[in-house]
Amino acid sequence: MIKFDRVTKRYADGTVAVDDLSLEVPTGEITVFVGPSGCGKTTSLRMINRMIDATEGQILLDGVDVKTIDPPTLRRGIGYVIQQAGLFPHRKIVDNVATVPYLLGWDRKKARDRAMELLERVGLDLKMADRYPFQLSGGQQQRVGVARALAADPPVLLMDEPFSAVDPIVRTSLQEELLRLQAELNKTIVFVTHDIDEAIKLGDRVAVLRVGGRLAQLADPPTLLARPADDFVREFLGRDRGIRRLSFVSDEGLRLRADLTVSASADVSTVRGTDEPWLAVVDGENRPLGWASVKDLPDAGTLADVRLAPYGTFVRGRDSLRGALDAALLSPSGSAIAVDEEGRAEGVATREALDEALGKVAGGVGA
Numbered sequence: 139m140i141k142f143d144r145v146t147k148r149y150a151d152g153t154v155a156v157d158d159l160s161l162e163v164p165t166g167e168i169t170v171f172v173g174p175s176g177c178g179k180t181t182s183l184r185m186i187n188r189m190i191d192a193t194e195g196q197i198l199l200d201g202v203d204v205k206t207i208d209p210p211t212l213r214r215g216i217g218y219v220i221q222q223a224g225l226f227p228h229r230k231i232v233d234n235v236a237t238v239p240y241l242l243g244w245d246r247k248k249a250r251d252r253a254m255e256l257l258e259r260v261g262l263d264l265k266m267a268d269r270y271p272f273q274l275s276g277g278q279q280q281r282v283g284v285a286r287a288l289a290a291d292p293p294v295l296l297m298d299e300p301f302s303a304v305d306p307i308v309r310t311s312l313q314e315e316l317l318r319l320q321a322e323l324n325k326t327i328v329f330v331t332h333d334i335d336e337a338i339k340l341g342d343r344v345a346v347l348r349v350g351g352r353l354a355q356l357a358d359p360p361t362l363l364a365r366p367a368d369d370f371v372r373e374f375l376g377r378d379r380g381i382r383r384l385s386f387v388s389d390e391g392l393r394l395r396a397d398l399t400v401s402a403s404a405d406v407s408t409v410r411g412t413d414e415p416w417l418a419v420v421d422g423e424n425r426p427l428g429w430a431s432v433k434d435l436p437d438a439g440t441l442a443d444v445r446l447a448p449y450g451t452f453v454r455g456r457d458s459l460r461g462a463l464d465a466a467l468l469s470p471s472g473s474a475i476a477v478d479e480e481g482r483a484e485g486v487a488t489r490e491a492l493d494e495a496l497g498k499v500a501g502g503v504g505a
């Protein structure tokens with residue numbers, strides 16, 4: 139665990155970058171520091187590995203004041219990833235990743251083997267190993283930066299806006315990769331960003347800082363979205379807070395109807411009399427094909443002959459209520475088709491079922 143105990147940083151010119159900050163970063167979790175430009179995020183992060191020393195207060199790493207540990211020893215146990223990766227331009231990728239193992243005196247083969255293992259782990263093609271940083275895209279360089287920080291298997295990882303310099307699609311994939319890695323590695327991660335959506339996606343807990351380096355709120359994302367501590371946090375969280383909160387509500391309470399799916403091989407005459415305006419048509423393996431409008435059915439034939447309307451699906455048990463709602467909004471029927479991990483239909487969440495589930499989470503509680 140990392141503990142900030144009444145930490146203040148005053149720069150030589152008198153700027154108070156961090157003011158009386160107390161918080162705990164639990165072991166094995168991702169804690170995100172988020173806030174507007176100049177609120178002291180980077181300063182707070184760098185005080186952990188002593189690239190900057192606190193003016194007052196203590197930072198304890200597993201109970202030991204970091205000021206009592208000499209910086210090189212301290213940093214051996216702390217990986218550090220920065221924006222634009224900060225790779226050494228004249229070293230091959232494999233040697234960039236092996237930087238810390240070399241410094242630790244590992245033999246060359248062992249260090250390189252470890253580097254190759256990590257490149258694979260962060261999702262890079264091993265062909266990249268012999269390239270130089272300029273021969274990689276920004277996103278690939280960031281992955282190398284993460285691999286390098288993990289090389290000596292440090293228990294703690296500090297990440298300072300690591301994904302800010304890449305386009306939104308690459309950024310999303312880097313975020314997902316980090317979550318996947320973290321599920322395996324369980325590092326203690328402090329992640330700095332100015333992007334609240336990134337904070338909410340990645341953080342087990344999110345510390346919102348205000349300018350002047352004061353903590354405005356520390357909470358898990360659902361709590362932050364449901365109960366911002368004050369107007370500053372509310373404004374910082376931005377619009378759509380209520381909708382975004384639905385990402386943290388499981389779809390498990392959602393009632394499904396099994397009677398609204400019908401096989402494409404069924405004859406239209408078998409469904410004509412139904413009171414339902416829309417039916418979800420599935421193939422022989424129960425995979426959704428689309429929605430059939432009952433009033434527009436032809437006089438004869440099977441449902442395979444009918445022109446089907448677009449549909450949205452959500453994965454039962456994995457997607458959130460937000461995913462289910464999104465799927466419903468993509469369907470002219472206003473209902474969402476629930477599928478299992480293999481894409482087979484499990485039933486239909488109607489507007490009534492969604493309304494019922496939304497009713498339970500409305501009002502800021504129950505997330």
Ligand SMILES: Nc1ncnc2c1ncn2[C@@H]1O[C@H](COP(=O)(O)OP(=O)(O)OP(=O)(O)O)[C@@H](O)[C@H]1O
Pocket residue numbers: 149150151153154155173174175176177178179180181182332
């Ligand atoms: N070496 C320094 N000397 C004086 N003031 C500094 C120094 N480094 C940072 N500051 C000031 O301390 C405050 C906090 O800076 P810091 O870089 O920690 O903020 P930040 O939240 O990471 O900002 P950003 O999101 O813009 O990177 C800012 O007002 C900054 O100008």
